[in-house]
Amino acid sequence: MPLIPDFTINQVFTQPWSTTQLITWNLQIILMGLLVCWTCGLVGSFIVIRRMALMGDAISHGILPGLAIAFITVGSLGIGTMFIGACLAGLTCNFCIEWLHTNTKIREDAAMGLVFTSFFALGVTLISGNAGNIDLDPGCILYGELGLIPLAEKVEINGTLFGNRAIWTMGVVFICVVTGAIVFYRQLLISSFDSTLAKSIGMPVKVIHLGLMLTLALATVASLEAVGVILVVAMFVFPSVTASFFFNRLSFILLSSFPLGILYTLGGFHLAHWLDCSIAGAIAVTATLLFIPACLLGPNGGVCSRFMHR
Amino acid sequence: MRIFLKLCPGLLLLVALLAIGIPELMAKQVGMQGEEKFWERTVRFFLLQDTSVQIVVLGSTLIGISCGLIGSYVVTRKLSLFGDTLSHAVLPGIAIGFLWAESKDNIALMVGATGAGFLGVSCLTFLQKCTHVRQDSALGIVLSGFYAVGICLLTRIQKMEFGNQSGLDSFLFGQASALSVEDLWGIGCTLFIISLFILTAHKKLLITGFDLSFSRSIGIRADSLQYVLWLLLAFCIITSLQAIGVILASALLIIPAVTASLLVKRMNAYLLISATLGAFAGLGGSFFSFLGQGMPTGPLIVLVSAGIFIFVLCLRPTDGLLIKWFFSRKNTLRIHREDTLKAVYQILESHDFQHQTINTQALMSKRGIDIVKCEIEIQQLINAGLATTEPRSPKLSIPGQSILSLTPMGWEYACKIVRNHRLWELYLTNEAKYAPDHVHDDAEKIEHVLGDDTIRQLEHILSNPRKDPHGKLIPSLTDMEMGNIESSPSS
Numbered sequence: 001m002p003l004i005p006d007f008t009i010n011q012v013f014t015q016p017w018s019t020t021q022l023i024t025w026n027l028q029i030i031l032m033g034l035l036v037c038w039t040c041g042l043v044g045s046f047i048v049i050r051r052m053a054l055m056g057d058a059i060s061h062g063i064l065p066g067l068a069i070a071f072i073t074v075g076s077l078g079i080g081t082m083f084i085g086a087c088l089a090g091l092t093c094n095f096c097i098e099w100l101h102t103n104t105k106i107r108e109d110a111a112m113g114l115v116f117t118s119f120f121a122l123g124v125t126l127i128s129g130n131a132g133n134i135d136l137d138p139g140c141i142l143y144g145e146l147g148l149i150p151l152a153e154k155v156e157i158n159g160t161l162f163g164n165r166a167i168w169t170m171g172v173v174f175i176c177v178v179t180g181a182i183v184f185y186r187q188l189l190i191s192s193f194d195s196t197l198a199k200s201i202g203m204p205v206k207v208i209h210l211g212l213m214l215t216l217a218l219a220t221v222a223s224l225e226a227v228g229v230i231l232v233v234a235m236f237v238f239p240s241v242t243a244s245f246f247f248n249r250l251s252f253i254l255l256s257s258f259p260l261g262i263l264y265t266l267g268g269f270h271l272a273h274w275l276d277c278s279i280a281g282a283i284a285v286t287a288t289l290l291f292i293p294a295c296l297l298g299p300n301g302g303v304c305s306r307f308m309h310r
Numbered sequence: 311m312r313i314f315l316k317l318c319p320g321l322l323l324l325v326a327l328l329a330i331g332i333p334e335l336m337a338k339q340v341g342m343q344g345e346e347k348f349w350e351r352t353v354r355f356f357l358l359q360d361t362s363v364q365i366v367v368l369g370s371t372l373i374g375i376s377c378g379l380i381g382s383y384v385v386t387r388k389l390s391l392f393g394d395t396l397s398h399a400v401l402p403g404i405a406i407g408f409l410w411a412e413s414k415d416n417i418a419l420m421v422g423a424t425g426a427g428f429l430g431v432s433c434l435t436f437l438q439k440c441t442h443v444r445q446d447s448a449l450g451i452v453l454s455g456f457y458a459v460g461i462c463l464l465t466r467i468q469k470m471e472f473g474n475q476s477g478l479d480s481f482l483f484g485q486a487s488a489l490s491v492e493d494l495w496g497i498g499c500t501l502f503i504i505s506l507f508i509l510t511a512h513k514k515l516l517i518t519g520f521d522l523s524f525s526r527s528i529g530i531r532a533d534s535l536q537y538v539l540w541l542l543l544a545f546c547i548i549t550s551l552q553a554i555g556v557i558l559a560s561a562l563l564i565i566p567a568v569t570a571s572l573l574v575k576r577m578n579a580y581l582l583i584s585a586t587l588g589a590f591a592g593l594g595g596s597f598f599s600f601l602g603q604g605m606p607t608g609p610l611i612v613l614v615s616a617g618i619f620i621f622v623l624c625l626r627p628t629d630g631l632l633i634k635w636f637f638s639r640k641n642t643l644r645i646h647r648e649d650t651l652k653a654v655y656q657i658l659e660s661h662d663f664q665h666q667t668i669n670t671q672a673l674m675s676k677r678g679i680d681i682v683k684c685e686i687e688i689q690q691l692i693n694a695g696l697a698t699t700e701p702r703s704p705k706l707s708i709p710g711q712s713i714l715s716l717t718p719m720g721w722e723y724a725c726k727i728v729r730n731h732r733l734w735e736l737y738l739t740n741e742a743k744y745a746p747d748h749v750h751d752d753a754e755k756i757e758h759v760l761g762d763d764t765i766r767q768l769e770h771i772l773s774n775p776r777k778d779p780h781g782k783l784i785p786s787l788t789d790m791e792m793g794n795i796e797s798s799p800s801s
Contacts, residue, residue, distance in 0.1 A: 053450040054391055104623070110568050113390040114619065117561035121612035124483060128606055230398070230557070231461065234454035241447050278465040284458030291451065301442045 005274065012274040026269070028150040028164055033265035033283060035170040036223040037235060039177050041257025043219045044236030045243075046181075046212055049192050049250065054109075055094075056236045058116035059213065060220045060229045062093030064123025067221070072130055083221050090217040093119050120229075144228035146279040147272075152225070166225055173222040177215060181254065184208070189250055227280040234284035238264075242291050245298025263290060355600050362487065366600065369489040369497055370592035370611070373550040374562065376501040378588025379508060380546045381567035382581050383539055386519050390564045391446075392434075395453040397547045397559035399430030401460025404481055404551070405467060416492050420548060427544040430456055460556075483606030484555035486596040493552050500549045504542055508581070511535065516577055553596065555608035565615040566591055569622050572629075591615035645758050647694060650687045651724040652731070652757075653677050654697070654716060659782070667715040669702065688714060696720030725785035730757040732778035733768045739779040740772060746779040 016026050047056045066089025067082055074081045093115055100111040152166040181188070191198040191208045198205050220232050227235060243256040267290070268283030275282065296303050358364050384393050403426025404419050411418035430452050437448040480488050508515070517525040518532040525532050547559045554562055570584035595611025624632045653676045657668045674684045691697040697720050699712045716724060734753040738744040744752075760768075769775075778784055 048447050051444055051446050053444075053446040057450060057453070104572065106568055106571065107385075107388060107390075109388055109390045110385050110564055113394055113560060113564040114568050114616070117394075117558055117564070117612055118616035118619075121558055121561065121609035121616070124606065124609040125613060128483075128609075129602070230457055231454060233450055234458055237447055237450040237454060241443055241451060244442070272462075275462065275466055276469055277462040281458050281461035281465060284454060285462055288451075288455035288458060291455070295437070295441055295443075303440050306440065 005276070007274060012270050016270075016273055025150050028167060029146055029279065030265055030269060032149045032164075032167050032170060032226050033146060033269065033279070034261055035167070035174045036226050037239070037261030037264050037283070038258060039170065039174045039219050040223060040232060040235035041239035041261055042177050042181050042254060043212075043215055044238075045240035045250070045254050045257060046188055046192060047216065047236055048240045048244075050212075053233075053237050054112065055213075056216060057233045058097065058112050059090045059093060059216050060232050060236075061116040061120040063087075063090045063217055063220060064120050064229060065089050065126060066092075066123075067224070068123045068126035068130075072126065082224075083218060086221040087214060087217050089119065089123075090213065090220075094213055144224060144226050144231065144280045146226045146283070149226055170222050170226075173218055177219065180211075180215060184211075185251075188212070192250075227283070231280050231284045234287055238284075238287035238291055242287070242294045245294045245300055245302050248300060260287075260290070351601055352597075355597055363600070365489050365491065365494055366486050366596050367593065369494050370486050370553050370596035370607075371589045372494075372497045372501050372592075373553050374566070374588035374590065374592030374611075375585045376497070376504050376546050376588075377550060377562040377592075378566045378570075378585035379504055379581055380539075380543055381563035381588065382570065382577075382584045383515065383519065384543065384563050385567040385571060386577075387539075389543075390560070391449055393543060393547070393563045394560035395434065395449045396427055396430060396544060397551075397556055398453045398460075399456040400424075400427045400544075400548060400551070401457055401481075401556050402426050402463055403429075404556075405460055405463035408467060409463070416490075416496065420496065423548040423551070424544060426456065427548065431540055431544075480555070480606075481551055482555050482557060484551070484553050484558070484608035484611070486553040486599055486607040489552055493549070496549045500542075500545045504546065507538065507542060511538075515539075553592070553607055554611050555606065558608040558612050561612040562588060562591060562615065565612065565619055569615070569619045572622055572626055587615065587618055591618060643690065646687060647690055647696070648723075648727045648758055650677065650691055651696065651716075651720060652727050654714065654720075655724040655728050655785075667713045670699075670712050670714060673714065688712075691720065696723055727757055729785050730760045730765060732782065732784045733765065733772065733775070734760065735778050735780070736772055736775055736784070737768050749779065 015022075017023055044053075044056065047053060063086035066085035066087070068085075069089075070081045070085025096115045097108070097111050100106050100115065101108045106114070149166050150164065152164050154163060154165065187198070187203055187208055190201075191203055191205050195205050198208075216236075220229065223232055223235065239257040239260045240253050242260060243253040247253055247256065264283050264287050267286035269279060271286055272279040272282035294302070297305075299305055354360070355363055355367070358367060381393075384390060400423040403422035403424070405422075406426070407415070407419040407422025410422065434448055434452050437443045437451065438445060443451070514525070514530050514535060517528075518530060518535055522532055543563075546563070550559055550562065566587035567580075567584045569587050570580050573583055574580050591611050591614045594614035595607055598610045598614070599605045599607040622630075624630050627633070650673070653673060654668060657672050657676055658665065670681075670684060670688065673688070674681060677684065677687070679687075688697065688699060691714075692699065695717060697714055697716050699714050702711050702713055731753045734756050735746075735749040738749040738752060739746050775784060776786070
């Protein structure tokens with residue numbers, strides 16, 4: 001079996017959609033992928049313009065001990081407990097970084113590197129120490145498995161089946177994020193670009209920051225099963241940075257995370273089908289592959305257009 | 311927000327306890343059946359009885375030393391997150407090296423990892439120099455993009471026939487027990503090159519690290535030095551991967567160096583301490599991993615170094631959190647004592663110093679506190695030898711019903727505090743032209759910190775005054791020396 005199998009259109013593009021059974025299975029995967037890409041893309045745009053892309057990385061690593069403790073004490077993958085655990089751990093991580101940064105002479109990047117690696121290490125140790133008792137392994141949290149999403153249990157309310165739990169959870173989170181982005185668009189815009197102005201017109205800048213951090217934790221927890229803690233960084237960073245090579249306006253960047261999400265998911269899904277590898281990894285690889293031409297050829301500050309201007 | 315900030319040390323301490331407690335617990339839970347076997351393994355580890363243990367001990371200690379050395383430069387040059395990105399970026403290189411050699415061949419892995427690391431660094435430099443992508447986003451892009459390619463390749467290798475995965479999996483979180491003699495050679499060589507580089511280029515590194523433009527002006531090629539440092543950083547990460555893993559490799563670079571930066575300021579001592587702490591972290595991590603068979607070593611190394619960091623943060627001389635807390639508590643107690651003494655003085659003064667004693671009730675109402683707190687304050691005065699109490703009637707001692715009298719030392723102390731307070735009030739009204747009703751709060755704070763010299767100066771400026779702006783007498787030096795209430799200031 002070679003590293004790169006033969007490429008046949010039939011096998012890569014037609015086969016996944018050949019029978020009804022396969023279509024229902026794969027549609028769930030695609031739907032989950034889309035929701036993850038859109039949610040993370042929206043949250044990520046705000047994170048990136050606030051120059052906190054690495055804070056996203058830090059938080060997504062830092063929530064691990066919270067998840068592990070919540071999982072060990074409660075013993076289920078329910079979003080409620082996991083979310084509470086993750087938020088507490090994420091906030092603790094955030095506060096530790098800020099405390100070290102303000103109260104000692106440790107610089108912010110060093111404080112960040114110190115705190116999130118320690119938290120992550122604690123989480124991994126907790127999980128692998130209890131590996132016998134729980135069905136949560138480091139691998140699952142690290143790269144996630146989008147391909148197994150259709151196996152998640154079904155939601156049942158009053159005897160009526162509503163479908164996949166993981167997708168429903170992600171959908172609810174997505175709707176929350178979209179609503180939040182629309183309702184607080186003005187506040188987020190102003191406080192992200194000019195926090196002094198935001199303060200002077202009486203906006204609660206700290207509350208907005210905290211809310212964004214909580215949303216970040218929520219998005220990370222919800223997409224954890226699908227993409228894992230490290231690849232979620234790709235979902236946060238790539239859409240908005242890719243879009244920033246085409247548009248200057250924040251609203252356009254936010255909106256373009258929808259078409260980009262579709263491209264990432266469909267591309268990643270078929271790439272994974274072709275190469276027979278992790279779907280989440282393939283989605284992130286697609287994002288990277290789309291980023292390269294955007295960076296080189298993008299009309300707004302791409303390398304070629306810069307070169308032409310000179 | 312403030313409460314959270316106050317809670318932070320506590321949280322850190324909690325994490326420290328977890329960091330120390332959990333590996334112990336786990337060591338007992340995972341591999342050990344009984345206490346006896348736990349000790350047996352501990353002894354086996356520290357007596358270095360078999361070759362595999364010797365390799366693990368030597369390897370992890372040497373890795374710790376080289377990471378500590380390079381980490382000092384990483385942290386002082388603000389490259390901490392760069393190290394993190396680099397360590398994630400080598401993952402596809404390892405996978406490709408594995409595919410190329412079709413087995414876990416050290417040299418192939420090393421070449422692949424070095425190549426990927428270089429590609430990662432070039433992408434990062436390109437993004438920063440040629441596009442408008444900011445540094446944090448660029449780091450995020452390189453980190454997650456390379457990592458994604460690595461994960462795809464790893465999951466692909468798992469499904470191929472020669473996918474002897476067991477060896478590759480340990481590169482994610484590290485497995486010190488899988489260190490081989492060849493690994494040891496690689497680690498040793500890296501450490502040797504790093505030490506050689508630091509010894510030869512020490513001064514240049516120092517200058518470029520702290521003042522780039524100055525070093526350029528005296529003709530040091532800062533850029534090439536920077537590239538050598540990056541190269542060594544990459545080697546350091548790559549050789550430590552077997553023991554600590556891709557994801558946490560940067561922690562061993564950052565944490566010991568940050569810990570050392572809390573302790574010392576000079577670069578030589580900094581390097582030394584950082585290397586020592588790194589060695590301890592490596593040794594401790596591999597020890598815990600050895601105890602709990604099959605535990606990934608990387609997280610344990612990180613937890614040990616985080617434990618050391620928290621220990622240092624709390625207990626380092628003069629600035630440690632616990633030390634500071636202890637001193638501020640001592641100070642708070644002193645201020646409380648002084649406030650109580652002042653209240654006693656004022657009560658005595660309100661009776662024109664007719665009595666030598668006061669009762670507890672009067673003190674309670676003067677200080678505006680309840681009986682429990684008042685008893686505590688009185689007890690503190692007694693402990694410091696500043697006052698004595700006796701029950702109102704010899705037969706029964708009811709709380710809050712005792713008689714308090716100051717000892718000569720207490721009297722002197724009380725006079726001193728009241729004197730500080732009133733001199734300051736007078737100074738503010740006479741010299742700084744404050745309104746007399748605005749000076750009290752200020753004097754309340756400063757009376758506890760005025761030193762003897764300042765008091766002498768105030769006396770001199772105010773030409774030895776007798777009365778404060780509110781018309782009350784300032785206890786004079788003679789009163790203080792007499793140590794006796796009968797010779798009251800009015801006489």
